[in-house]
Structures are given as C-alpha cells and as structure tokens.
Amino acid sequence: MHDHDHHTHGTSAIDANENATHDHVFLGAQHDRNARRTWAVIAITATMMVVEIAAGTFYGSMALLADGWHMSTHAAALLITALSYRYAKRHARNSRFTFGTGKLGDLAGFGSAVVLGVVALLIGWESLVRLANPVGIDFGQATVVAVIGLVVNLGCAALLSEGHGHHHGHAHDHHHGTDNNLRAAYLHVLADALTSVLAIAALLAGRAYGWLWLDPLIGIVGALVIARWSWGLLTDAGAVLVDYLPEDEDLPAQIREAIEGEGERVTDLHVWQLGPGHHGAIIAVRAKAPRQLSEYRERLAHLGELSHVTIEIEPV
Structure with a gap:
C-alpha cells in the first residue's frame, strides 16, 4: 500500500485522493x-x-x-x-x-x-x-x-x-x-x-x-x-x-517518534532536503494492524518542514 502527499508549512497534509495533482515548489520562504x-x-x-x-x-x-x-x-x-x-x-x-x-x-x-x-x-x-x-x-x-x-x-x-x-x-x-x-x-x-x-x-x-x-x-x-x-x-x-543529513539533524528521529506506536515500526526511512526549509521523506511502516493513511499523515502534520512525504505500509 502506497501513499504520496505534499503539504506546505502551517497546513495539515493534503489527502492524495482530493488533490491528485500538486506542484513541487520548494523555494525558501524569503x-x-x-x-x-x-x-x-x-x-x-x-x-x-x-x-x-x-x-x-x-x-x-x-x-x-x-x-x-x-x-x-x-x-x-x-x-x-x-x-x-x-x-x-x-x-x-x-x-x-x-x-x-x-x-x-x-x-x-x-x-x-x-x-x-x-x-x-x-x-x-x-x-x-x-x-x-x-x-x-x-x-x-x-x-x-x-x-x-x-x-x-x-x-x-x-x-x-x-x-x-x-x-x-x-x-x-x-x-x-x-x-x-x-x-x-x-x-x-x-x-x-x-x-x-x-x-x-x-x-x-x-x-x-x-x-x-x-x-x-x-x-x-x-x-x-x-x-x-x-x-x-x-x-x-x-x-x-548529495542528500547528506548533518549528524545533529533531528528530523528522522521526530518522524520515527511520530509514526511508531504499538505494533508499528518504521522499517525504512529516507529524509533529504528539497530546498531552504523544505524536506522530503519516504517512510516504510510495518504494522500488525495497519491504520488509515490519513492517520499517519496526521501524525506528521506538526512537522512543518516536511513538505513532501511518501508512505508505504506493509502489514505483518
């Protein structure tokens, strides 16, 4: 099961079904x-x-x-x-x-x-x-x-x-x-x-x-x-x-903390910078009882710098 969504700073994740096409503008705020x-x-x-x-x-x-x-x-x-x-x-x-x-x-x-x-x-x-x-x-x-x-x-x-x-x-x-x-x-x-x-x-x-x-x-x-x-x-x-994240970059840890719960584990995670203040992420989640994709997106909504997210769910 795959999900792909894009959201901007200060807004919740957009449902992929509601917004099948979206732009990829990741320029700095200034x-x-x-x-x-x-x-x-x-x-x-x-x-x-x-x-x-x-x-x-x-x-x-x-x-x-x-x-x-x-x-x-x-x-x-x-x-x-x-x-x-x-x-x-x-x-x-x-x-x-x-x-x-x-x-x-x-x-x-x-x-x-x-x-x-x-x-x-x-x-x-x-x-x-x-x-x-x-x-x-x-x-x-x-x-x-x-x-x-x-x-x-x-x-x-x-x-x-x-x-x-x-x-x-x-x-x-x-x-x-x-x-x-x-x-x-x-x-x-x-x-x-x-x-x-x-x-x-x-x-x-x-x-x-x-x-x-x-x-x-x-x-x-x-x-x-x-x-x-x-x-x-x-x-x-x-x-x-070259998509290298500095050692003191805490966004991957924040994503794991937001996604992982009882019976859920992030098995693969890729995070990279798309532009000033914008990051992209590809997240693979293994879950005993998979939840709705919208719920996983909601868990990430507070991470304003996450501008482009792809989630893959693998049921155990």
Whole structure:
C-alpha cells in the first residue's frame, strides 16, 4: 500500500485522493526578497566598480584601479547568486525537475564557494610575492580606497544579513532554513569587508612605522580566514547536493517518534532536503494492524518542514 502527499508549512497534509495533482515548489520562504536584495547589492557594487576604475584612470591611481577591477570579480560572483534565484523561480513548476528547483540555490552556493576559495588563494599568493619582494605603497591614497571599500561592503552586508541563516545559531534552525545561495553572497561581501579592515590596519601601522612587510602578512591572515569561510560553505552546500543529513539533524528521529506506536515500526526511512526549509521523506511502516493513511499523515502534520512525504505500509 502506497501513499504520496505534499503539504506546505502551517497546513495539515493534503489527502492524495482530493488533490491528485500538486506542484513541487520548494523555494525558501524569503526567496523573492533575497533575490531583490542581491540585485541591489550588485547595482551598488557595479556602480562603485565604474567610479573606482574611472577615478583611477583619471588620477593615475593604481590603488583605485586595482580595487575597481577587484570589485568587478566580486560583482560577477554575486551574479551567480542572482541568476540562480531567477532560474529557480522561473522553473519552479517545471515537471522535469522531479523534486522542484529548491536545490539550485545550494548548487549556486557551492559554485560561489569555489570562487571564494580561488579568491583566498589569489590573495594569499599575491601576499607571499609581496612579502618576498616588497612594493612601495602610497599609504594615504590606499587608505582612502580601503575606507570607501569598507563602507560600501558594510552597507551591502547589512542588506544581505537579515534572513541569512547565521552559521552559529541553533543547529536545528540552521540546517532547516539556511539559504546557502544568500549565504554565499553574504560571505563574498563579508570577505571584501574583512580585507578592507585588515588593509586599513596594515596601512596605518605601515605609515606610522614604515613596516612594508605588515601589509602582505595581514593579507595572508585574511586569505586564511576567507579560505575557512569557503570550506564551511562548500561542505554545507555540498551536503545538501548529495542528500547528506548533518549528524545533529533531528528530523528522522521526530518522524520515527511520530509514526511508531504499538505494533508499528518504521522499517525504512529516507529524509533529504528539497530546498531552504523544505524536506522530503519516504517512510516504510510495518504494522500488525495497519491504520488509515490519513492517520499517519496526521501524525506528521506538526512537522512543518516536511513538505513532501511518501508512505508505504506493509502489514505483518
């Protein structure tokens, strides 16, 4: 005996007989808002990029030019986030995506994490080269550019931080609601802000004491921190892509607790993430006296993150 049903947050399970066809839209609750904010950040970044490149060319400033071109790679990385939001929304009801497009954000987040890792490697390499061969720095000009970059990036981070599943929050909330696509954009902006803060510190100390070696040394520290963020995002987004549930994920235990009763046992259980805040489950139940399918669905109704459930009942 098989049953298949789909229900959304805050509603009880829908009877399969009453709703023979249903959509598979498993996008995050804040999908549209996050997409709008990402485009706003891209607009701000692109504007800064054009201003810095133009000013750098006009004033012959290498610091402005370098930061301007760095901003262009930053904007390109953010485009991955924005375009994946658009694609996921456009194809949300495309039946060729068996379980919807909710995981596209994790795929984009994984790609952005790779870009972030490459950025960390480039910063680290450039810092090592400068450590071996010190380059003269125009401290005043470079400090102004770093301060401008910091202000812009902090503003962008504020736009992207709200609703971004904080990595150090409660494990249950983190794994169930995190939008890895938005988290990727947030980390790109945060990485830029971090490099600006470290650059300002290094430039001020370098200007005061003439320590040319401090700038590349702090660059290496920044590269290591960004690499750590990249690795965290890679592992979290990658886990979703290969249907791996974190060890502290308690949804399988909650399902067993809700279903199992006197003479009933869950013999096979598969739980995976369909999108931010959405999980799917395939449950095989062995029962001495099988109950109505609607009763089993009712037992699971309080698990709001269960958005797609298939139940198989095997009488003993």
